[in-house]
Amino acid sequence: MHHMLDYGFRGKIYPINPRQPEIMGIKAYPGLEDIPGTVDYVIHLIGVNNAPDVLTQASHKGAKAMHILAGRAGETGRPEGKELEREILKYARESGIRVLGPNCLxxxxxxxxxxxxxxxxxxxxxxxxxxxxxxxxxxxxxxxxxxxxxxxxxxxxxxxxxxxxxxxxxxxxxxxxxxxxxxxxxxxxxxxxxxxxxxxxxxxxxxxxxxxxxxxxxxxxxxxxxxxxxxxxxxxxxxxxxxxxxxxxxxxxxxxxxxxxxxxLPPIKGKNVGIVGAGGGRSVLSADEWEENGFNVPPLPRDIREELKRRGSQLWDWIDNPADVSIMIPGDPVTMPDVLSEIVKNPAFDFIAADAEEDPPFGKEPFIQHLTEDMMGYIKISRECQKPLLIIFDERSPGIKDMDSYIHRTRAELRTLLVKEGLGFFPSVSEAAKTIKELINYYQRREEIRH
Amino acid sequence: MHHMLDYGFRGKIYPINPRQPEIMGIKAYPGLEDIPGTVDYVIHLIGVNNAPDVLTQASHKGAKAMHILAGRAGETGRPEGKELEREILKYARESGIRVLGPNCLxxxxxxxxxxxxxxxxxxxxxxxxxxxxxxxxxxxxxxxxxxxxxxxxxxxxxxxxxxxxxxxxxxxxxxxxxxxxxxxxxxxxxxxxxxxxxxxxxxxxxxxxxxxxxxxxxxxxxxxxxxxxxxxxxxxxxxxxxxxxxxxxxxxxxxxxxxxxxxxLPPIKGKNVGIVGAGGGRSVLSADEWEENGFNVPPLPRDIREELKRRGSQLWDWIDNPADVSIMIPGDPVTMPDVLSEIVKNPAFDFIAADAEEDPPFGKEPFIQHLTEDMMGYIKISRECQKPLLIIFDERSPGIKDMDSYIHRTRAELRTLLVKEGLGFFPSVSEAAKTIKELINYYQRREEIRH
Missing domain, CATH: 3.40.50.261 (Succinyl-CoA synthetase domains)
Structure with a gap:
C-alpha cells in the first residue's frame, strides 16, 4: 500500500485491518464484507492459510481477481502446502475469481x-x-x-x-x-x-x-x-x-x-560493424571481441579514404575501422565526427558501435569536454540517419567518494542524456556483441519463418 | 607534470621550456643542458621528431632513461616513421640511455x-x-x-x-x-x-x-x-x-x-560452491550459471539440515544450497547468518559465493538495513574463517539523479567498506564464475607443473 500511494495509484483503496481505523491516512475496514459497494481487485498480503476464506468474501463483493502475495504453499514441497493450494484453487474456481500467485509480488x-x-x-x-x-x-x-x-x-x-x-x-x-x-x-x-x-x-x-x-x-x-x-x-x-x-x-x-x-535499435540485418570513439588499445580489443562474436569489421573503404584525402586530412592513409580517436591531429581538416559521418553514410557498414568510454588522461576539463562532445556527436548522428547506432558505456563500481567525483557524475549525466534522447547503450563490448548477434539472429529467423 | 604535482611526486622536477621562466610554479630551463648537475630520467612530451637530439643532450646530463610520449613513429606504417624509430634506437644505443616508447604514457x-x-x-x-x-x-x-x-x-x-x-x-x-x-x-x-x-x-x-x-x-x-x-x-x-x-x-x-x-582470494582448489544471500529467482539463475561454468552446487548436506532441525528451525527441510533468503521466517531460531556459518564450516563446500544484490522491495530503511547487515555478516565470516568467500555486487548504470539516491549511495558506501576490508567483489555471477574457473584452473596447472 505504501508503494501504491507513493507511486500514485489512481483508483480507490480500501485497507482491511480489524484493529486499525485508519492505515496511512486512509479509512480502514475490519473485513472485506464491510467495504461499501463492490471491489474489483483484492491484494492479499497476510499469510496464505486464510486465502480460501478471503476468496469467499471477495466473491460476495464482486471481485474479479485476487493477488496472493504470501508463499509457503506448494513450493515448500510439504504435503500441507500442496493441499492448501488445491483448496485455494477449488475456492477460486467456485467463486469465479482469478488468482495471481501465491508466492509473488x-x-x-x-x-x-x-x-x-x-x-x-x-x-x-x-x-x-x-x-x-x-x-x-x-x-x-x-x-x-x-x-x-x-x-x-x-x-x-x-x-x-x-x-x-x-x-x-x-x-x-x-x-x-x-x-x-x-x-x-x-x-x-x-x-x-x-x-x-x-x-x-x-x-x-x-x-x-x-x-x-x-x-x-x-x-x-x-x-x-x-x-x-x-x-x-x-x-x-x-x-x-x-x-x-x-x-x-x-x-x-x-x-x-x-x-x-x-x-x-531499428532492425539490424548484417554483420558489418563500424567502430568509433575509442583510443588504440581499446579499439584493438573491441575489434577482437566483435570478430570473435562472428561480426565483420571491414577496413575503411577506399572511397572514404579518398574523401578524407580530398579534404586534406594528414591521416587519410592511417585512419581505419576501428577509427582510433587517439591518433587525431589537432588542426587536421578532418575531425572524428567527420570520419563517423562518412562511416555512417557508407554501405560497407550495417551498423555503428560507438564507444563512450576511454578515460582521457588529461584532467577534469578535457575529460568532461571530450566525453560530452563525443556523446553530442552520437546523438546528432542518430537523429539524422537511419543506420543503427549503439553506444558502449561501461558500468563501473564507484565507492562512496566517487559518487561525488566529476568523473562519475559526468558519466551519470551523459547516461541520463542518452536515456532522454532514446539511445541504447550497453555496459561492455562483449555484452553489446552478444546482444546484437541475437538481434540479427532474431531478424533472420523471422525472415525465414515468413518465407 | 600536472599529474605528477597533483599526485605528489617526491623527486626534483626540471621543466624545460625555451619561452617560459616558470611552469606551474617551478623554475623552467631553456634546454636540457641548462639544468644544473645530472638528470636521472627524461620525460619527452613534445613531438617525436627531435627525440634523437634530446637523447644526445640527455646523455651529456647522465640520464639513464627517457620516456618518449608522442606517437606518429613506426606505428603509422609510413617509411619516414620507421626511419625515425631506427634513428632514435641508434642514438639510444650510442648514448646508453634506455628508451621507453615512443607512443606510450x-x-x-x-x-x-x-x-x-x-x-x-x-x-x-x-x-x-x-x-x-x-x-x-x-x-x-x-x-x-x-x-x-x-x-x-x-x-x-x-x-x-x-x-x-x-x-x-x-x-x-x-x-x-x-x-x-x-x-x-x-x-x-x-x-x-x-x-x-x-x-x-x-x-x-x-x-x-x-x-x-x-x-x-x-x-x-x-x-x-x-x-x-x-x-x-x-x-x-x-x-x-x-x-x-x-x-x-x-x-x-x-x-x-x-x-x-x-x-x-586464497587459493581455491575445488569446484563445490555454497551460494547464499539472494532470493528465490536470483538463486535459481545463480545456480544455473555456476553449474553451466562447470561448478558443483551440492545440495545442503544432511548434517547441516540435522543441525538446523536440532536448533528448532521451521525451515530445516526446506532451506537448500543456494540458500534462498526470501523464505526465512522472522522469529525462526535459525537466521541466514547461522545458515551461512554452517555452510562455511562444512567440508562439502570449497568456497562461498555471497550475493549482495537483491533489491528488497520494502522501501528505504529496510533496503539499507538489509544490504548493510548482509555485508557486515560477510565481512565477519571472512575475518573468522579461511574458506574463500567472494561477493557478487552488480554494477549498474545510474543516471545523474540516481547518484544522490539512497539506493546507489548505499551500494557505493558498501563497496567502499568491502574495499577497506579487503574483500573481493565481482560485477555479476557470470563474471565471478568465469574468473573462479580460471583461478582453479591456474592452481591445478601449477600443481601439475610442480609434480
Whole structure:
C-alpha cells in the first residue's frame, strides 16, 4: 500500500485491518464484507492459510481477481502446502475469481499507478513482462529503468496456481500497450507444446525474450523449492524457443540488454560493424571481441579514404575501422565526427558501435569536454540517419567518494542524456556483441519463418 | 607534470621550456643542458621528431632513461616513421640511455609519486602491470582501483622500440614490491619462444595474467597501426600462455577480475560452491550459471539440515544450497547468518559465493538495513574463517539523479567498506564464475607443473 500511494495509484483503496481505523491516512475496514459497494481487485498480503476464506468474501463483493502475495504453499514441497493450494484453487474456481500467485509480488502497472516495489519509473512504456520471481521482477525493473526501459505492465506470478504463463502470454500478445514481451520462467503449468505454440503466436506479433531459470540440474532442483516448477533440458529449451521465433537468454543482464536492443535499435540485418570513439588499445580489443562474436569489421573503404584525402586530412592513409580517436591531429581538416559521418553514410557498414568510454588522461576539463562532445556527436548522428547506432558505456563500481567525483557524475549525466534522447547503450563490448548477434539472429529467423 | 604535482611526486622536477621562466610554479630551463648537475630520467612530451637530439643532450646530463610520449613513429606504417624509430634506437644505443616508447604514457609508480593520469589511487599496492596501450593502462588503473586493486608500478610501453616486454617481464618477475603481474600486449618484439620462457619464469614465481590484443584478423590489422605489432593465432596464443603457467584473458574486465581474484582470494582448489544471500529467482539463475561454468552446487548436506532441525528451525527441510533468503521466517531460531556459518564450516563446500544484490522491495530503511547487515555478516565470516568467500555486487548504470539516491549511495558506501576490508567483489555471477574457473584452473596447472 505504501508503494501504491507513493507511486500514485489512481483508483480507490480500501485497507482491511480489524484493529486499525485508519492505515496511512486512509479509512480502514475490519473485513472485506464491510467495504461499501463492490471491489474489483483484492491484494492479499497476510499469510496464505486464510486465502480460501478471503476468496469467499471477495466473491460476495464482486471481485474479479485476487493477488496472493504470501508463499509457503506448494513450493515448500510439504504435503500441507500442496493441499492448501488445491483448496485455494477449488475456492477460486467456485467463486469465479482469478488468482495471481501465491508466492509473488503481483502487478506493476504504471498507467494505473499500481506498483509492488519502490523507486519504479513513473512513466508507462512499451515493454511488458511476465516474471515468475518477484525478486527478479524488482531487479529487472530497477536495472532496466536505468537503461531507459519503460513498462506497460510487469506481472510477477509466482506459483502460477491459477493465472499462469499461458494466460499472461495471451494477455501480452493481445495488449495494444505492449510492443515487446520479456519473460522469466522457472517451469510450466501447461504442457510444453501448448506453451511453445503460445510463444510462437506472441513472437509472430512482437519480439519475445525468454529467460529460463532452472536450466541445470541444480537450478532445476531449486525451482522446485522456489515456485514448485519442473525444469527441462537446457539445449532442448533454447532450440525450441528459437524455433518458436523468440530469443532465449540466460540471466537478467541479457534480458535487459535484449530489451534495450529491441526498444532503441531499428532492425539490424548484417554483420558489418563500424567502430568509433575509442583510443588504440581499446579499439584493438573491441575489434577482437566483435570478430570473435562472428561480426565483420571491414577496413575503411577506399572511397572514404579518398574523401578524407580530398579534404586534406594528414591521416587519410592511417585512419581505419576501428577509427582510433587517439591518433587525431589537432588542426587536421578532418575531425572524428567527420570520419563517423562518412562511416555512417557508407554501405560497407550495417551498423555503428560507438564507444563512450576511454578515460582521457588529461584532467577534469578535457575529460568532461571530450566525453560530452563525443556523446553530442552520437546523438546528432542518430537523429539524422537511419543506420543503427549503439553506444558502449561501461558500468563501473564507484565507492562512496566517487559518487561525488566529476568523473562519475559526468558519466551519470551523459547516461541520463542518452536515456532522454532514446539511445541504447550497453555496459561492455562483449555484452553489446552478444546482444546484437541475437538481434540479427532474431531478424533472420523471422525472415525465414515468413518465407 | 600536472599529474605528477597533483599526485605528489617526491623527486626534483626540471621543466624545460625555451619561452617560459616558470611552469606551474617551478623554475623552467631553456634546454636540457641548462639544468644544473645530472638528470636521472627524461620525460619527452613534445613531438617525436627531435627525440634523437634530446637523447644526445640527455646523455651529456647522465640520464639513464627517457620516456618518449608522442606517437606518429613506426606505428603509422609510413617509411619516414620507421626511419625515425631506427634513428632514435641508434642514438639510444650510442648514448646508453634506455628508451621507453615512443607512443606510450610511461610509468605510474605510486611509491615515488610518478603518475601519468588523473585520479589514480595514491597508495602503493602489490600488483605490477606492463600495458602496451596507454589508454588501456589508464582504464585499467581507474577500473581496478574501484575494486580495491593497488599497484606497485604500471608501465605503458607503446611501440617498445627499446624497453620491451622482455625487459619489463624480467623487471616485474624480480621486483619484490610486485606480487601479481598483469599484462596487455599487442605484439612481441622478441621471438615467441623467448617470450614464453620469460612468462614461464615469471609465472613460476607469481601469478601472471595476460590480455592479448589483436587476437583476430581485424584486431591484428589494428595493432599494426596502433603499436606496430604483429599478432599471432588466438588459440595457439591461449594454449601457449596456459602451458607457460599464466592466465590468458580477453578484455580489460577479465584482467581486472583476475587481479581481484589473485589479490583478495586464497587459493581455491575445488569446484563445490555454497551460494547464499539472494532470493528465490536470483538463486535459481545463480545456480544455473555456476553449474553451466562447470561448478558443483551440492545440495545442503544432511548434517547441516540435522543441525538446523536440532536448533528448532521451521525451515530445516526446506532451506537448500543456494540458500534462498526470501523464505526465512522472522522469529525462526535459525537466521541466514547461522545458515551461512554452517555452510562455511562444512567440508562439502570449497568456497562461498555471497550475493549482495537483491533489491528488497520494502522501501528505504529496510533496503539499507538489509544490504548493510548482509555485508557486515560477510565481512565477519571472512575475518573468522579461511574458506574463500567472494561477493557478487552488480554494477549498474545510474543516471545523474540516481547518484544522490539512497539506493546507489548505499551500494557505493558498501563497496567502499568491502574495499577497506579487503574483500573481493565481482560485477555479476557470470563474471565471478568465469574468473573462479580460471583461478582453479591456474592452481591445478601449477600443481601439475610442480609434480
Amino acid at each position: 503481483g502487478v506493476f502497472c504504471p498507467k494505473s499507478g499500481l506498483a509492488f516495489g519502490f523507486d519504479f519509473p513513473k512513466e508507462p512504456g512499451k515493454v511488458g513482462a511476465l516474471i515468475q520471481s518477484g525478486g527478479n521482477a524488482t531487479d529487472l525493473i530497477h536495472i532496466s529503468s536505468l537503461r531507459g526501459i519503460r513498462f506497460s505492465k510487469v506481472v510477477s506470478y509466482g506459483n502460477a496456481l491459477d493465472i499462469n504463463e499461458a494466460d499472461l502470454l495471451r494477455y501480452f500478445t493481445d495488449d495494444p500497450e505492449t510492443e515487446i514481451i520479456l519473460s522469466y520462467v522457472e517451469g510450466l503449468r501447461i504442457n510444453g507444446r501448448e506453451y511453445l505454440e503460445l510463444v510462437r503466436e506472441a513472437a509472430s506479433r512482437k519480439p519475445v525474450v525468454i529467460c529460463k531459470g532452472g536450466r541445470t540440474k541444480v537450478g532445476s532442483r531449486m525451482t522446485v523449492s522456489h515456485t514448485a516448477s519442473l525444469a527441462g533440458s537446457v539445449n532442448l529449451w533454447e532450440t525450441a524457443i528459437r524455433q518458436a521465433g523468440a530469443v532465449p537468454v540466460k540471466n537478467l543482464d541479457e534480458l535487459v540488454n535484449m530489451a534495450v536492443a529491441f526498444t532503441f | 610511461g610509468v605510474f609508480c605510486p611509491k615515488s609519486g610518478l603518475a601519468f593520469g588523473f585520479d589514480f589511487p595514491k597508495e602503493p599496492g602489490k600488483v605490477g602491470a606492463l600495458i602496451q596501450s596507454g589508454g588501456n593502462a589508464t582504464d585499467l588503473i581507474h577500473i581496478s582501483s574501484l575494486r580495491g586493486i593497488r599497484f606497485s608500478k604500471v608501465v605503458s610501453y607503446g611501440n617498445a622500440l627499446d624497453i620491451n616486454e622482455a625487459d619489463l617481464l624480467r623487471y616485474f618477475t624480480d621486483d619484490p614490491e610486485t606480487e601479481i603481474i598483469l599484462s596487455y600486449v599487442e605484439g612481441l618484439r622478441i621471438n615467441g619462444r623467448e617470450y614464453l620462457e620469460l612468462v614461464r619464469e615469471a609465472a613460476s614465481r607469481k601469478p601472471v595474467v595476460i590480455c592479448k590484443g589483436g587476437r583476430t584478423k581485424v584486431g591484428s590489422r589494428m595493432t599494426v597501426s596502433h603499436t606496430a605489432s604483429l599478432a599471432g593465432s588466438v588459440n595457439l596464443w591461449e594454449t601457449a600462455i596456459r602451458q607457460a603457467g599464466a592466465v590468458p584473458v580477453k578484455n580489460l574486465d577479465e584482467l581486472v577480475n583476475m587481479a581481484v581474484a589473485f589479490t583478495f
